[in-house]
Amino acid sequence: MAPNLDSFFKTVDSNTDAFIERLRKAVAIPSVSAEDERRPDVVKMGMFLKSQLDGLGAHMEARPLGKQPGKEHLELPPAIIGRYPAKKDESKRTILVYGHYDVQPANLSDGWNTEPFELTVDDKGRMYGRGSTDDKGPVLGWVNVIESHQKAGVEFPVNLLMCFEGMEEYGSEGLDDFIIEECKPGKFFEDADAVCISDNYWLGTEKPCLTYGLRGCSYYSIEIKGPGQDLHSGVFGGTAQEPMTDLMRVMATLVDGNGKILIPGINELVAPLSKEEQSLYKDIAFTMDNLYESLGSTTGIFPDKESTLMGRWRYPSLSIHGVEGAFSAPGAKTVIPAKVTGKFSIRTVPDMEPPEVDKLVYSHVQQAFEHLGSKNTMKCWLQHSGKWWVASPKHWNFTAAAKAVERVWKTKPDLTREGGSIPVTLTFEQATGKNVLLLPMGSSTDAAHSVNEKLDKRNYIEGIKLLGAYLHYVAEEPMKAAAL
Amino acid sequence: MAPNLDSFFKTVDSNTDAFIERLRKAVAIPSVSAEDERRPDVVKMGMFLKSQLDGLGAHMEARPLGKQPGKEHLELPPAIIGRYPAKKDESKRTILVYGHYDVQPANLSDGWNTEPFELTVDDKGRMYGRGSTDDKGPVLGWVNVIESHQKAGVEFPVNLLMCFEGMEEYGSEGLDDFIIEECKPGKFFEDADAVCISDNYWLGTEKPCLTYGLRGCSYYSIEIKGPGQDLHSGVFGGTAQEPMTDLMRVMATLVDGNGKILIPGINELVAPLSKEEQSLYKDIAFTMDNLYESLGSTTGIFPDKESTLMGRWRYPSLSIHGVEGAFSAPGAKTVIPAKVTGKFSIRTVPDMEPPEVDKLVYSHVQQAFEHLGSKNTMKCWLQHSGKWWVASPKHWNFTAAAKAVERVWKTKPDLTREGGSIPVTLTFEQATGKNVLLLPMGSSTDAAHSVNEKLDKRNYIEGIKLLGAYLHYVAEEPMKAAAL
Numbered sequence: 001m002a003p004n005l006d007s008f009f010k011t012v013d014s015n016t017d018a019f020i021e022r023l024r025k026a027v028a029i030p031s032v033s034a035e036d037e038r039r040p041d042v043v044k045m046g047m048f049l050k051s052q053l054d055g056l057g058a059h060m061e062a063r064p065l066g067k068q069p070g071k072e073h074l075e076l077p078p079a080i081i082g083r084y085p086a087k088k089d090e091s092k093r094t095i096l097v098y099g100h101y102d103v104q105p106a107n108l109s110d111g112w113n114t115e116p117f118e119l120t121v122d123d124k125g126r127m128y129g130r131g132s133t134d135d136k137g138p139v140l141g142w143v144n145v146i147e148s149h150q151k152a153g154v155e156f157p158v159n160l161l162m163c164f165e166g167m168e169e170y171g172s173e174g175l176d177d178f179i180i181e182e183c184k185p186g187k188f189f190e191d192a193d194a195v196c197i198s199d200n201y202w203l204g205t206e207k208p209c210l211t212y213g214l215r216g217c218s219y220y221s222i223e224i225k226g227p228g229q230d231l232h233s234g235v236f237g238g239t240a241q242e243p244m245t246d247l248m249r250v251m252a253t254l255v256d257g258n259g260k261i262l263i264p265g266i267n268e269l270v271a272p273l274s275k276e277e278q279s280l281y282k283d284i285a286f287t288m289d290n291l292y293e294s295l296g297s298t299t300g301i302f303p304d305k306e307s308t309l310m311g312r313w314r315y316p317s318l319s320i321h322g323v324e325g326a327f328s329a330p331g332a333k334t335v336i337p338a339k340v341t342g343k344f345s346i347r348t349v350p351d352m353e354p355p356e357v358d359k360l361v362y363s364h365v366q367q368a369f370e371h372l373g374s375k376n377t378m379k380c381w382l383q384h385s386g387k388w389w390v391a392s393p394k395h396w397n398f399t400a401a402a403k404a405v406e407r408v409w410k411t412k413p414d415l416t417r418e419g420g421s422i423p424v425t426l427t428f429e430q431a432t433g434k435n436v437l438l439l440p441m442g443s444s445t446d447a448a449h450s451v452n453e454k455l456d457k458r459n460y461i462e463g464i465k466l467l468g469a470y471l472h473y474v475a476e477e478p479m480k481a482a483a484l
Numbered sequence: 485m486a487p488n489l490d491s492f493f494k495t496v497d498s499n500t501d502a503f504i505e506r507l508r509k510a511v512a513i514p515s516v517s518a519e520d521e522r523r524p525d526v527v528k529m530g531m532f533l534k535s536q537l538d539g540l541g542a543h544m545e546a547r548p549l550g551k552q553p554g555k556e557h558l559e560l561p562p563a564i565i566g567r568y569p570a571k572k573d574e575s576k577r578t579i580l581v582y583g584h585y586d587v588q589p590a591n592l593s594d595g596w597n598t599e600p601f602e603l604t605v606d607d608k609g610r611m612y613g614r615g616s617t618d619d620k621g622p623v624l625g626w627v628n629v630i631e632s633h634q635k636a637g638v639e640f641p642v643n644l645l646m647c648f649e650g651m652e653e654y655g656s657e658g659l660d661d662f663i664i665e666e667c668k669p670g671k672f673f674e675d676a677d678a679v680c681i682s683d684n685y686w687l688g689t690e691k692p693c694l695t696y697g698l699r700g701c702s703y704y705s706i707e708i709k710g711p712g713q714d715l716h717s718g719v720f721g722g723t724a725q726e727p728m729t730d731l732m733r734v735m736a737t738l739v740d741g742n743g744k745i746l747i748p749g750i751n752e753l754v755a756p757l758s759k760e761e762q763s764l765y766k767d768i769a770f771t772m773d774n775l776y777e778s779l780g781s782t783t784g785i786f787p788d789k790e791s792t793l794m795g796r797w798r799y800p801s802l803s804i805h806g807v808e809g810a811f812s813a814p815g816a817k818t819v820i821p822a823k824v825t826g827k828f829s830i831r832t833v834p835d836m837e838p839p840e841v842d843k844l845v846y847s848h849v850q851q852a853f854e855h856l857g858s859k860n861t862m863k864c865w866l867q868h869s870g871k872w873w874v875a876s877p878k879h880w881n882f883t884a885a886a887k888a889v890e891r892v893w894k895t896k897p898d899l900t901r902e903g904g905s906i907p908v909t910l911t912f913e914q915a916t917g918k919n920v921l922l923l924p925m926g927s928s929t930d931a932a933h934s935v936n937e938k939l940d941k942r943n944y945i946e947g948i949k950l951l952g953a954y955l956h957y958v959a960e961e962p963m964k965a966a967a968l
């Protein structure tokens with residue numbers, strides 16, 4: 001039976017202006033986690049968030065996460081955690097939600113049309129401002145859901161656990177250990193029945209989606225060095241073995257122009273495509289024009305939608321990012337670099353186990369280098385690695401969210417995966433042992449991490465309804481045992 | 485007959501302190517041509533040089549070279565040209581000498597042990613300071629030669645024409661046209677009988693050399709682009725053709741690890757090695773240990789001296805310098821660069837005609853790119869090119885210099901070529917139609933362009949004697965017709 005959500009929805013609509021004001025206040029705090037001198041603003045934003053929830057009667061705590069690794073003079077911003085209602089109702093399910101209150105750097109001079117830390121709403125309802133869609137809009141969404149229930153006099157349908165961090169845009173430093181600790185028996189998050197993360201985006205602009213998979217990422221460096229210092233190519237060209245020559249020849253063996261990974265054994269690790277999975281792709285609201293528009297060109301690998309989505313979501317890819325230590329400025333410089341470090345990464349998918357991928361990469365790179373017969377020395381190592389994540393979209397956490405989407409947006413959501421990684425997703429899954437759902441609020445055109453980031457008013461307001469409706473449907477889903 | 489140089493030499497010795505003071509004053513003027521805000525200092529250095537020569541009775545002119553191309557708010561520093569004695573002695577030969585009064589950038593924080601613009605002499609007679617060896621020491625060498633002749637009461641043996649520029653370290657902007665113009669009939673340099681440039685270095689630290697050849701340099705860019713903007717590898721990896729992948733695969737086809745150029749046709753342009761030329765290499769004062777010391781490693785291509793010197797001087801080489809537009813910083817960034825530009829250069833030798841080299845490069849790169857079947861677009865172009873130069877070491881200009889070396893240093897000079905290019909050399913040869921000699925003052929350990937640049941006191945003082953003696957022997961050499 002569909003929960004009676006009408007009065008909640010009506011209250012959201014009638015509080016639209018207040019909710020936009022709340023977002024305006026949040027955007028005005030430049031909580032840039034990557035800039036040391038903005039750290040007080042990050043903390044201020046965490047405290048603003050906490051005070052909003054305190055004011056609604058939630059039990060909130062600001063938990064210190066210690067010093068920032070590598071920058072010991074800097075205190076990490078706190079994890080803002082909470083519970084609403086403040087006292088647990090044992091008859092209700094408990095949903096743990098996550099978001100982040102820090103933002104990417106932004107300067108007017110980067111090419112913004114408006115002040116990045118001043119929410120500016122245009123006549124099409126586009127609300128421009130850094131953090132509007134990533135991730136202040138969704139985080140305040142949960143605040144607005146609680147307030148709307150109070151104003152509407154509607155009973156809150158679940159126990160809500162909250163975990164908001166202030167370092168997401170800078171590697172979520174300190175958070176993994178904290179989550180793992182707080183999910184242990186007797187700790188703050190121990191009783192979560194499922195997890196919901198609202199920190200990603202629709203595949204397009206019209207159709208909502210639920211996301212059940214992410215690729216992992218294993219990032220490698222290949223360092224080749226020889227001479228004791230950079231050399232002048234006039235003096236040493238033709239007499240010294242050049243590390244850059246070796247590096248080009250090794251990097252050329254990694255992948256072909258159509259994205260086929262040439263490292264032996266990698267493709268064999270990929271889970272085979274079942275008929276059932278294959279059939280899912282044709283209905284996804286996505287076209288080749290969507291790809292070309294976001295690429296800004298027609299230089300895609302595949303001519304069709306299905307292969308493109310599979311290339312993004314369910315097959316691995318290898319990208320060469322650049323070279324450290326070589327000449328990289330405009331103009332001409334006749335240097336022979338003494339030590340160069342090539343950087344590449346592999347997006348991983350089921351069933352690629354990261355250690356197995358590392359082994360294949362090291363062995364291939366070693367062989368490719370040895371094949372050159374060079375006197376230079378080579379070292380290949382993993383810079384960082386995050387595993388892929390795939391959840392079951394048949395779990396009640398997803399079926400509830402699907403019903404909420406249908407109720408709010410009058411359409412069934414696309415079930416999508418993503419090509420990128422959100423490492424905290426896997427952490428929550430492993431720490432709670434429960435199903436994790438990615439429930440995006442913003443659309444593909446929101447330009448998170450870019451200039452002119454925005455959140456559409458429609459996505460914000462309907463998104464608040466969606467988050468609230470999701471909690472109501474979650475409360476109603478049959479408690480049958482289901483796969484993660 | 486050996487000219488009687490004794491009283492000139494004695495006067496140089498007794499004026500050592502004054503000559504070092506003159507160099508100290510010059511080093512103290514930070515005439516860095518690459519830094520806009522230092523332009524007044526470059527001009528000041530030019531005027532200092534002019535005033536020193538004015539004071540010795542030379543006829544001097546500061547010739548404007550116009551605005552700096554691409555920086556029209558900046559006036560180029562003047563060419564300081566002159567004649568000594570002020571009135572030409574028609575009975576004597578006329579030697580045109582060249583040097584530059586600008587220097588490379590230098591900051592204490594780059595790793596200098598002493599203030600770079602403060603000449604600091606240590607107890608081994610090493611005179612540290614930016615420009616000491618490149619090229620203020622040699623330029624002041626000519627001033628000191630004139631002054632020593634006056635003080636010794638020795639008649640000046642030749643007519644000296646001088647051309648000193650202030651933009652050498654920044655591409656000698658404006659100079660080529662000026663030289664070509666002033667070598668025309670009726671102009672300032674019209675009557676030069678030979679040219680002498682002191683702006684390079686010995687092959688080692690003990691044995692002087694005369695340099696009769698330089699490699700040329702043709703510098704190329706390969707630009708490959710596809711997407712409209714940089715992409716996130718999570719979102720687009722596996723769906724977009726990546727320019728960086730294409731670039732690595734094209735750059736890997738240019739040269740092998742032993743320096744063998746893989747571009748078809750290039751090696752066939754190289755002049756064959758004659759038995760006579762081959763025999764010259766074994767006597768050169770150079771060892772593999774010299775190479776390893778300057779490399780800072782043992783990663784040379786060849787195991788023997790002769791092949792190494794030939795690799796540096798008489799065979800072409802290809803170096804890959806770097807990539808513009810890709811990720812080049814430390815750390816990890818998961819970007820797919822939208823447009824990348826690979827940079828490489830070829831050091832050219834007789835008989836490689838630069839336009840022919842260009843043609844072969846373009847055709848090979850085009851084919852290598854087409855072979856990839858990529859949807860990205862590629863452009864390959866020449867950034868700049870300077871031709872190789874080889875003079876006849878049997879010309880009287882060289883035999884005179886060889887006698888001067890033997891007189892001052894008590895040893896026959898090595899006859900060397902160099903792997904790098906000094907483009908003005910070829911300009912002087914072509915504009916005057918006369919023989920050009922490179923007569924270095926400093927040694928291989930002087931660290932021109934690097935931190936802790938120095939000139940040994942011995943090289944400075946004996947170098948002044950050498951420049952003077954060279955002029956005396958030049959005056960005496962038989963006037964027989966000789967090849968360039």
Ligand SMILES: [Zn+2]
Nearest residue numbers: 134135168199
């Ligand atoms: Zn985010």
Ligand SMILES: [Zn+2]
Nearest residue numbers: 134169448449
């Ligand atoms: Zn973000």
Ligand SMILES: [Zn+2]
Nearest residue numbers: 618619652683
């Ligand atoms: Zn120089």
Ligand SMILES: [Zn+2]
Nearest residue numbers: 618653932933
């Ligand atoms: Zn120089």
